[in-house]
Amino acid sequence: MTSTLLQEKARELLDQNEVSLVIGYGEFFRRANDKSLQQIISPIFISKPDEVTSLTWNEHCVYNLSTYLIRKEIKAHRRIALLAKGCDIESICVLIQENQIKRNDLVIIGLTCQGVVGNSSHGYAKKCYSCQHQTPHIYDILIPSQNRRHQLMAPHPLPSPLGGEGRVRGVPSGRTHAPVKGKKVDGAGSGSRQEKWQGEIDHLGQMDMMDRLDMMDRMSSLERRLFWKDQFSRCIRCYACRNVCPLCYCERCIADKSSPQWIEKGSLLGNLSFHIIRTFHLASRCTNCGECERVCPMGLPLSLLNRKMAQIVKDLFQPDLGLGVKPFLENFPYDNGQPFVEKKSFIKEKSFVKEKCNKGVKR
Amino acid sequence: MLPSKDIAKSKTEEKRDWQPRMVIFLCERCSYTDADLIDSGRLSHDSLIETIRVPCSGRVDPIFILKCFEKGADGVLIFGCSQKECRNSTGNYHAQKKLAIFRTLLEFCGFDARRIHFSWTATDADADRAGSAAPSIEKSFSSGGAHWAKLIDNIVSQVAEAGPFPDMYPNIYPRRGK
Numbered sequence: 248m249t250s251t252l253l254q255e256k257a258r259e260l261l262d263q264n265e266v267s268l269v270i271g272y273g274e275f276f277r278r279a280n281d282k283s284l285q286q287i288i289s290p291i292f293i294s295k296p297d298e299v300t301s302l303t304w305n306e307h308c309v310y311n312l313s314t315y316l317i318r319k320e321i322k323a324h325r326r327i328a329l330l331a332k333g334c335d336i337e338s339i340c341v342l343i344q345e346n347q348i349k350r351n352d353l354v355i356i357g358l359t360c361q362g363v364v365g366n367s368s369h370g371y372a373k374k375c376y377s378c379q380h381q382t383p384h385i386y387d388i389l390i391p392s393q394n395r396r397h398q399l400m401a402p403h404p405l406p407s408p409l410g411g412e413g414r415v416r417g418v419p420s421g422r423t424h425a426p427v428k429g430k431k432v433d434g435a436g437s438g439s440r441q442e443k444w445q446g447e448i449d450h451l452g453q454m455d456m457m458d459r460l461d462m463m464d465r466m467s468s469l470e471r472r473l474f475w476k477d478q479f480s481r482c483i484r485c486y487a488c489r490n491v492c493p494l495c496y497c498e499r500c501i502a503d504k505s506s507p508q509w510i511e512k513g514s515l516l517g518n519l520s521f522h523i524i525r526t527f528h529l530a531s532r533c534t535n536c537g538e539c540e541r542v543c544p545m546g547l548p549l550s551l552l553n554r555k556m557a558q559i560v561k562d563l564f565q566p567d568l569g570l571g572v573k574p575f576l577e578n579f580p581y582d583n584g585q586p587f588v589e590k591k592s593f594i595k596e597k598s599f600v601k602e603k604c605n606k607g608v609k610r
Numbered sequence: 611m612l613p614s615k616d617i618a619k620s621k622t623e624e625k626r627d628w629q630p631r632m633v634i635f636l637c638e639r640c641s642y643t644d645a646d647l648i649d650s651g652r653l654s655h656d657s658l659i660e661t662i663r664v665p666c667s668g669r670v671d672p673i674f675i676l677k678c679f680e681k682g683a684d685g686v687l688i689f690g691c692s693q694k695e696c697r698n699s700t701g702n703y704h705a706q707k708k709l710a711i712f713r714t715l716l717e718f719c720g721f722d723a724r725r726i727h728f729s730w731t732a733t734d735a736d737a738d739r740a741g742s743a744a745p746s747i748e749k750s751f752s753s754g755g756a757h758w759a760k761l762i763d764n765i766v767s768q769v770a771e772a773g774p775f776p777d778m779y780p781n782i783y784p785r786r787g788k
Contacts, residue, residue, distance in 0.1 A: 463718065468717075468720055468721075468722060469720070470720075471718065471719065471720035472719070472720025472721070472776070473720070474720070475719045475720055476720075501673065509673045509677060510673070511680070516680060519676070519719070520673065520676045520677075520680070523672075523676060523715060523716070523719060524672065524673055524676070526715060527672050527711075527712055527715060530711055552715075552718075555715070555718050556711070556715060559711050559714045559715060559718075560711055562714075563710055563711060563714065564707070564710075564711075575707075576704070576707060576708065
């Protein structure tokens with residue numbers, strides 16, 4: 248019923264020539280290995296009114312479609328209609344704020360969302376636990392959802408980047424990773440350490456994000472380093488996290504530059520740099536849509552980094568984030584507390600200065 | 611014997627036969643000349659220090675810091691102009707903001723916070739604020755080499771406490787520069 252309403256609205260927009268393209272969720276079927284039909288939700292681009300019948304909206308529509316808004320092919324269109332859940336609206340807001348897209352070139356079809364399928368223990372996506380807007384706060388057309396909450400306790404298998412079904416059946420993405428074969432990362436007592444942290448990593452996926460951050464804070468510096476070393480050593484540098492992110496819109500990414508090569512390629516050394524710099528570039532911009540973690544074929548806990556970054560910005564500078572506020576790294580209040588600048592207490596040691604100065608002058 | 615050397619020695623002689631390798635980013639408007647004063651004032655310090663001259667402390671991208679550690683540095687220090695004295699109006703604020711959050715992020719990833727430092731260059735205004743009633747010649751000198759040498763000693767000893775920078779992937783990718 249919701250999908251029918253959605254299709255009508257999309258047909259209207261295309262018929263009246265208000266938009267030249269509708270970006271939405273399409274429903275397809277594919278043969279699984281056991282010859283049974285499997286439902287697949289995938290992004291769909293509609294430019295003809297007859298094609299709107301594939302449009303759908305249900306709890307499996309997890310993708311953040313705003314990532315397509317910054318692609319050249321899409322920008323070439325005159326006006327676009329885009330399906331957006333409450334969480335996707337946040338990304339669109341940042342893109343408008345940073346002058347990447349114009350609000351007038353966009354028709355936002357808001358979707359009232361009751362949670363989408365994901366890898367958390369209850370079947371919801373992790374982002375749904377910190378959901379701010381079930382009904383989008385910015386939209387041109389609103390598609391209401393059915394009132395009851397989706398029955399997500401037994402989620403359907405969704406297409407997985409790994410092809411296996413282990414990762415998708417309600418299994419948290421933080422833990423099920425393909426073991427790195429023949430490439431044992433060893434250090435001091437790596438066997439016991441791996442065993443020790445494996446349990447923790449298993450646990451990580453099921454925990455609430457704030458608990459995960461708390462747990463990380465309780466670790467010692469060494470433990471944290473070993474934890475991230477384990478995590479980053481699994482990264483295969485497919486750059487899926489970067490490509491899917493709606494806010495990574497640099498035309499030439501620093502990870503692709505080869506002269507000078509700031510981020511090493513083809514070695515584990517660059518993995519750390521890549522992930523730290525990726526997180527840093529999203530400081531105070533990341534909207535926690537969780538797409539980077541969802542697409543990661545190795546299941547790295549990337550939203551942990553992003554959430555920590557948001558926490559750091561909030562703790563150190565407490566900016567008011569949101570639409571209408573300047574981005575964090577673009578405004579400079581002149582009294583922002585100076586965290587971590589070296590204390591110049593030694594200035595008070597006049598005797599030291601005097602002694603040193605006198606000697607200097609005499610000589 | 612010069613005082614800074616004494617201080618450096620008194621700290622180093624007991625506990626470290628190893629010297630940390632430091633990279634220092636110097637704003638060419640203020641701290642680069644301060645670094646010069648160390649030489650012209652014949653003050654010196656016993657540390658392995660590489661200085662890199664940048665047009666403004668705002669130029670220092672976080673990737674520079676990571677690259678320093680990759681290439682074998684044990685600590686990084688970034689010098690900027692004092693508050694409200696940046697020639698590019700907001701470069702030092704930009705640097706401070708960027709590096710403050712970046713350092714905390716590195717801490718979260720298991721780096722030792724004692725390895726990364728950011729400092730304003732001390733100025734006359736700072737000396738005044740600290741209640742110094744020294745004559746002008748002292749003040750102008752104090753904004754230069756002496757402070758600089760003391761601050762460097764301070765920070766080098768902090769980095770020395772943190773120890774050599776640990777290799778992230780020692781057996782897979784040997785670390786260069788050492």
